[in-house]
Each structure stands twice: as structure tokens, then as C-alpha cells.
Amino acid sequence: MKSLCFNSRTSSSSISRQSMSPSSSSLTSTPPRRSIDAAAAIIMKWDAQTSAYAGVTSLFYESKREAMQFIKSVNDLQEIMHSLVSHQGSDPENLTQAQHLMQIAMKRLQKEFYQILSMNRADLDPESVSTRSSQTSRRASTSDNDDDGSPDDEIRTIGNSISEVEEVSSMAMSDLKLIADCMIASGYAKECIQIYKTNRKSIIDEAIYKLGIEKLNSSQVNKMEWDVLDWKIKNWLQAEKVSMRTLFSGERILCDHVFASSDSIKESCFAEISKEGVALLFEFPELVAKTKKSPAEKMFRVLDMYTAISEDWQEIETIFAFQSDSSVRLQALSLLVRLSESVLSLLTDFESRIQKDSSKAMIPGGGLHRLTMYSMNYLTLLADYGNILTDIISDWPPPARSSLPESFFESPHSEDSPAPAISVRIAWLILVLLCKLDGKSKHYKDVSLSYLFLANNIQHVLSRVRTSNLTYILGEEWIAKHEAKVRQFAANYERLAWGKVFDSLPENPTAPMTHGEARECFRKFNISFEDACFKQSSSVVPDPKLRNEIKVSIGTKLVAVYREFHDTHKSTVEDESGARLFVRFSPEDVGNCVSELFFVRINSESSSTSSTSSHHRRHMRSPLRV
Structure with a gap:
């Protein structure tokens, strides 16, 4: 039964006739009339024109054993017809009867083929097919030695290891393949293909529509507000992933299985089913790349789309590997080029x-x-x-x-x-x-x-x-060079902003001084320190690390030196009247002033700057949330 039902043939125009020779045909020993009558018994039973029961019942659903017998009878009938044609002098009445039965059988198989596709529409969805295929592939690695088993054994093994839904999908795919093999071998490939393409193309088109992929033109995209376009791009990113990893991959698996007997048929059939859907899918990113809108977020959306195509490139090449699918591969490659050009243009715009x-x-x-x-x-x-x-x-x-x-x-x-x-x-x-x-x-x-x-x-x-x-x-080398620049600029700031304060103190703060010298030194320090504190009170250093480094540097050069000078010479000017005019700052006052430097004040401009930073951060990160 397995050899009869799963025999691989190339096409309807190249059916092997080796088995039709008198030496190889299994039917040569049986009179044609008797064989035709045997085929007629089951074929006429399922003729919807003569049987009300056959008109409302599915052969493959009602009795799988009888369906197998029907397929075998059609194959036998096909061999009889070849034998009758090849032997001169054969009874034309037998050939006419066989041809009539073949036409009835093909109408029945067309109906069965259509019913299986339609009734199992949900079970043959690309996700179920692709999932079943991946699990079957894993099981195949552990069952390579079971090829000699019967179809019933094979079906029981599958049924024990996969879910009910997957089993239904598997059985439907097997039935479709049986019918397709039989119709192609009988010269009815065109009718079979037409039914399949009409049914499966509607599934692809419906899926693309449900994924939110719609036909747009450049004018429509250019007129969209960025928020709307951004939403459509995010939707496309999800749709592309589902399309390549489930929709088209599952459809390719199904098509390859059903039409396994003919490479040319499965190639042309899949190309016809998928070409419009994949063209529509790849058309949108190109419109986005061409759009005149260039907000900052566009860069990241373009990169997201480029990434999606790049990551699925292996799937694209595998799914659309046929020569007839070369336009799809070319479109995907062209899309990557277009998106990369858009990225380079946006980088130039940013600069x-x-x-x-x-x-x-x-x-x-x-x-x-x-x-x-x-x-x-x-x-x-x-x-x-x-x-x-x-x-x-x-x-x-x-x-x-x-x-x-x-x-x-x-x-x-x-x-x-x-x-x-x-x-x-x-x-x-x-x-x-x-x-x-x-x-x-x-x-x-x-x-x-x-x-x-x-x-x-x-x-x-x-x-x-x-x-x-x-x-x-x-x-690290680049970072080190720019860290050195920061230190250099901070040192220049310190020298210019606090240099006069440093210079107002003697190099040796504990060296002996006269009353006048100490008083003059205190006076210079007071003036320069007050001026520096006043000017630098509004200075800010937002980075905590840099702020601490600058304050430590200033404090090391100022507070410790002033403390030594203050403690040594304060008594020198205390005896004079108005000593407080000269010793106006204690070491603690100087230390407190330095410690309070550079904090960001919450005022109009700094608050605005901080708010702007937060706004830009949210604004710039939003494109990554898919």
C-alpha cells in the first residue's frame, strides 16, 4: 500500500511507463475487462452524480481504508489505460469505459482535495504546519531505522507523540499528497494545482491583511504624522517576524509535502501563492526609507527594519530558494541596500x-x-x-x-x-x-x-x-585621551577662577610676619576669596565624580594652607582695634564655601536644561520600544 500511495512521480507529462510493459505490469495476467469492472465498483460508488450518499459525504473522512482502495483503483485504471493504448488491436470499448471512469474518479478526487483543504483550513495554517514539521524532524533523527514499517505503524507512532491538532494536520497533509500524486500521475495536474493555489493563496492574503500589512504609496507615507508612521513600522517589525518564521515557512513546507512528486509543480505553485504577499511585505520598508520625514527617531526605526531583514536572511534564502523565487531574494537584497543608504543619509543629517x-x-x-x-x-x-x-x-x-x-x-x-x-x-x-x-x-x-x-x-x-x-x-585609548582633556580643562578653570586666592596666601604660611604684613595678607585673601566665591557661586558641575575631584583639588590647595596661616597669624592682628575686619573667615568658613560649590541649582535655566535632557532621553529611546 505504501509503495502504491507514496510512489514519487516527476510530472503529469513524464509519467513512467516501465510498469506498463507486459513483463512488469501487475495487471497483465488479469483480463482488462475484469480489472475495469473492479475499479468501476468503487469509483461509481463515490460518483456524486449517481449517489446521493456520495454527494454529501467525504470519502477520506468517512473511510480511510476505502479511500486507499479508491486511490489504488485509480492507479490500476491508469495502468490499464496505458496497457490498452500500447497494445494494438485492443478493445476500444474497454478504453472508452476506462476513460469514462477516470473522468468520474478525477471529479471525485478534485472534490475531496478541495474539501480537505477547506475543512482543515485551521489545522493546515502555516503555524501548525511549521510546528509539526520541526517536531517531525526531531523525531526523524530517532526513527531512521523504521522506514520499512507499514503506513499504519507510521501513523500510530506519530499519533502517540504529537498533539491531536498536529495529528489532524499530519493526516490532512498525507491525504492531500495521496490525491495530488494520483491526479498528477493521471494527467490532471492542472486541475489539482488550480484548487490548491486558489485555496492557499487566500490564506496567505488573509494572514498578511490580519498582520496589518496594507498597500500604501509614497504620497500616503509622506503625509503621515510621525507617530502614526512609527506605529506602522513597529507593527511591520512584528509582521515580518511572523511572516518569515511562520507564515511563508509553513506554507513552503506544506507545498513541498503535497507536491513532493514534482519539483516543477511545487516550485511554480509556491511562487504563485506567495509572490503578492511577500512583495507587499517588503514594499513598506522601502517607502519608509524614501520618505522625506527625517526626525531623529527615524534612524532607529530604519536600523530596526534593516536588522529584521538581516536576521531573517537565512530564512528568506531557504524559503524562497527556487529559481522562480529569485525576484523575492533580489527584492530583499535591494531593500537592505535601500535601508543602508537611508542610514548613511541620516548619519550625514545628524552631523x-x-x-x-x-x-x-x-x-x-x-x-x-x-x-x-x-x-x-x-x-x-x-x-x-x-x-x-x-x-x-x-x-x-x-x-x-x-x-x-x-x-x-x-x-x-x-x-x-x-x-x-x-x-x-x-x-x-x-x-x-x-x-x-x-x-x-x-x-x-x-x-x-x-x-x-x-x-x-x-x-x-x-x-x-x-x-x-x-x-x-x-x-580605552580614546577614553584615556579625553579624560586627560577633562583634567586639563578643570585645571585651567581652577587656575583662572581661584588663582588669585591661592596667590594671596604666602608660600610658607607659618613664616614670621610683622603686624602690617599679616594684616595685608589677610586683606588680600578676604578680597580675592569673596570675589571668587561670589563669581563661582553660580558655577555648576553636574557630574559627581568631576565635582568631587575639583573641590578636593581646590580644598587641598586652599583650606589647609589658609588654616596654617590663620592659626599662625590670627593673634598677630587680634590686638589691634578692628581685628575682625581683617580676619573675616575662619578655616571652617573657607572649607564650607568650597564644599558648597558646583551643585546644580534648581532655577530657571538649569531646571530647563535638566528637563530638556529628560525630554530628549525619553524622546530618543522611544524608537527602540517595539
Whole structure:
């Protein structure tokens, strides 16, 4: 029975006739009339034109044993017809009768084929088929020695190890294959294929619709508000995953199984069923890539779509491996190119936005600039796509240096080990940012604040680098060089902002002094210290680590020296009238003043800056939530 029902044939136009020869045919010893009558008994029983019972009952559902007998009778009848045609002088009446029976049988099988597809629509959904296939593949590795078993044994083994739903799916697929093999061998491939394509294409089209994939054009996408388009992109990302890992893969498995007897049929059939759905699926990302909308979030959505296609590339090549599917593979490849071009364009736009930032307002207290926070939020998120970006920008020409001073160029890697393209590109974008910040620092009239501004903003850059994937992209050498810059700018700030205070105290604070010398020294200290405290009271250092380092440095040079000077020479001026005019600060007063420096005040501008940072952070992270 297994050899009869599961015999593989190539196509309806190339049926093997070896078994029809007198030496090989199992029917040569049986008179054609008797064999035809035997086939007619079961074929006419299931003729819907002559039997009301056959008109309302499914052969394969009612009796699987009788269905097998029906298939065997059709195959026997086909062999008889070939035998009659090949032997001259055969009775034409027998051939006519056999042809008539074959037409009735094919109508019955067409009906059965349609009913199995329709009645098992839920059990033959791509998810059930793909799940069943993966489990069958795992079982096959443990049952390679059972190939000689009967079909009944095979069915019982499967039934014991899979769920009821999967068993129904498995039985339906087996029945469809039996019918398809029989119809193709009998020359009725066209009728079988048409039924299959009509039914299965409707399932693919319905699934694509339920996944939210709709036909759009460039005009419609360009007119969408970003929030709407963003929602559609997130929906597409889910739809793509389901389509490639379940929908099209399951459909390919089913098609391959049903039409296993003919490579050409299963190839053309699957291509016809899937081409419209997959074309619609891949059309949307291309429209997004072409859209004129370029908010910052678009970069991450484009990268998400590129990532989705890249991660499923193996599935795409496996599912659409036929020559007739080459257009699908080409469309997917073209889509990756289009998305990568969009990424490069958006990177160029980001660099341009930094360079064109025209805000001249000075950040009070030398705090963080909005451009710094925005840019580092952006770059931090980009670093999460490091592997994908490496592929995209590997062949992108390095940035031109003409627009920036040569002194700013420092490679994040040594000359002996050239930096990857992504490291060069990210380092370049940060360099563009730092050059822009350097220009903005010149707007401060107080030079010390310009250095504090640079120290704060570079420290923020470093902080974001250390706590993100940027640290792996830029490397420890790059980080060390910029840490040195922060220390240099902080030292310059300290020297300019507190230098007069340091200079007002003697090099040797315990050296003997006259009353006049001590009084003059106290006076100079009071003036310079008050002036410095007043000017620096509004200065801010948002980063706790940097704030502590600067305060410790100032305190080490100021508080300890002043304490020694104060304790040594206070008594020198106390005897004079108005001594409090000269000794106005105790060492504790100086220490308290230093300890209270640089905290971020919750006032209009700093609050606005903090609020803006929080807004950008939420705004920039939203594209990653799929």
C-alpha cells in the first residue's frame, strides 16, 4: 500500500511507463475487462452524480481504508489505460469505459482535495504546519531505522507523540499528497494545482491583511504624522517576524509535502501563492526609507527594519530558494541596500545638525549644553546597533578633515591596528560635537567658565561612553585621551577662577610676619576669596565624580594652607582695634564655601536644561520600544 500511495512521480507529462510493459505490469495476467469492472465498483460508488450518499459525504473522512482502495483503483485504471493504448488491436470499448471512469474518479478526487483543504483550513495554517514539521524532524533523527514499517505503524507512532491538532494536520497533509500524486500521475495536474493555489493563496492574503500589512504609496507615507508612521513600522517589525518564521515557512513546507512528486509543480505553485504577499511585505520598508520625514527617531526605526531583514536572511534564502523565487531574494537584497543608504543619509543629517547648531546663549554656570545631551543620547542608542552599523558603513569613505582644525584629530586606535569603520565614524561625530562646543565656549566673558563648560561637557560625553556600548567601539585609548582633556580643562578653570586666592596666601604660611604684613595678607585673601566665591557661586558641575575631584583639588590647595596661616597669624592682628575686619573667615568658613560649590541649582535655566535632557532621553529611546 505504501509503495502504491507514496510512489514519487516527476510530472503529469513524464509519467513512467516501465510498469506498463507486459513483463512488469501487475495487471497483465488479469483480463482488462475484469480489472475495469473492479475499479468501476468503487469509483461509481463515490460518483456524486449517481449517489446521493456520495454527494454529501467525504470519502477520506468517512473511510480511510476505502479511500486507499479508491486511490489504488485509480492507479490500476491508469495502468490499464496505458496497457490498452500500447497494445494494438485492443478493445476500444474497454478504453472508452476506462476513460469514462477516470473522468468520474478525477471529479471525485478534485472534490475531496478541495474539501480537505477547506475543512482543515485551521489545522493546515502555516503555524501548525511549521510546528509539526520541526517536531517531525526531531523525531526523524530517532526513527531512521523504521522506514520499512507499514503506513499504519507510521501513523500510530506519530499519533502517540504529537498533539491531536498536529495529528489532524499530519493526516490532512498525507491525504492531500495521496490525491495530488494520483491526479498528477493521471494527467490532471492542472486541475489539482488550480484548487490548491486558489485555496492557499487566500490564506496567505488573509494572514498578511490580519498582520496589518496594507498597500500604501509614497504620497500616503509622506503625509503621515510621525507617530502614526512609527506605529506602522513597529507593527511591520512584528509582521515580518511572523511572516518569515511562520507564515511563508509553513506554507513552503506544506507545498513541498503535497507536491513532493514534482519539483516543477511545487516550485511554480509556491511562487504563485506567495509572490503578492511577500512583495507587499517588503514594499513598506522601502517607502519608509524614501520618505522625506527625517526626525531623529527615524534612524532607529530604519536600523530596526534593516536588522529584521538581516536576521531573517537565512530564512528568506531557504524559503524562497527556487529559481522562480529569485525576484523575492533580489527584492530583499535591494531593500537592505535601500535601508543602508537611508542610514548613511541620516548619519550625514545628524552631523550636519551638529555643525549647523546656531544657538549662542551661554549655559549659566558652565553647565551642560543641550546639544551635548541630545548628541550623546543619539550616539548611545546608535552604539546598540554596533554590529549592524559595522556592516552598513564598512565601505563608507572616511570623513573629510577640511572643516575642522588638524589639532583635533586623534585616532581612537593606534596606527599599528587601524580602527574599524564604525569606530572612526563615531569618533568623528564626537569630534564634530567637541569642536562645536569649543566654539560655543568662547561666548563666555569669564574665561574660567569657558574651561569649566568644556570640562563639564566632555565629562558628560565620557560618562555616556563609559556606560554604553560606545566604550567597546571607541576603546580605552580614546577614553584615556579625553579624560586627560577633562583634567586639563578643570585645571585651567581652577587656575583662572581661584588663582588669585591661592596667590594671596604666602608660600610658607607659618613664616614670621610683622603686624602690617599679616594684616595685608589677610586683606588680600578676604578680597580675592569673596570675589571668587561670589563669581563661582553660580558655577555648576553636574557630574559627581568631576565635582568631587575639583573641590578636593581646590580644598587641598586652599583650606589647609589658609588654616596654617590663620592659626599662625590670627593673634598677630587680634590686638589691634578692628581685628575682625581683617580676619573675616575662619578655616571652617573657607572649607564650607568650597564644599558648597558646583551643585546644580534648581532655577530657571538649569531646571530647563535638566528637563530638556529628560525630554530628549525619553524622546530618543522611544524608537527602540517595539
